[in-house]
Amino acid sequence: MNLRVILADDHPFVLLGVRAALEMHAGIAIVGEAATPTSLIKLLQSTPCDVLVTDLTMPEESDTVEDGLDLVRRIRSGWPLLRIVVMTALTNTAILRVMVSDGVVSLLSKIETMDELWQAVEAGGKGEVYVGRSIIEALTHSQDEACDLSPGSCLSRRQAEVIAMSVRGHSISEIAVALGCHRRTVSRQKREAMAKLGVTNDPGLFAYIRAHGVYES
Incomplete structure (x- = not known):
């Protein structure tokens, strides 16, 4: 019996590469592909599968991005028996730790080899969880970092204020007015704060903040 697999990623070339890599193995049937969270949910509702291989942050057609967590x-x-393999480019160890902590979701970095992807899918077919080598190394290394994982510990007071207002929905212009500074200054402070937190975009920032449960009051 073939292992039924659904693929989800907003990058067509990633889907193409993952499909090609998995179809090299006997016993694999790619039964569907999705490029947005909404299309993925619809696909799962209509197409039985055993393993889902998905990106963590995919934009909708409107360019809004749902929290990957x-x-x-x-x-x-909705599908408690479905085995999930998450492939992500995120490097923030707090988010990675949240994903790994419950011992249910397999997790791979997008820099892993296709052989590791196959191992993760194969493990999912057996009801097991697989964590990629790069993820394990990142989590192990983070234990020795001097900076605490909570956002405020690494940020200056002004950077923390900018991040707090940003995740509450305020625009760069609104933050600049509230703090009495130039938009370019706010943009730079936000960019530097995100670099300290190890995230590269707003979806990653929101996932990080949600993982810590801060700045959301």
């Missing part, structure tokens, strides 16, 4: 929780709630 929320998406995984929704899928786990």
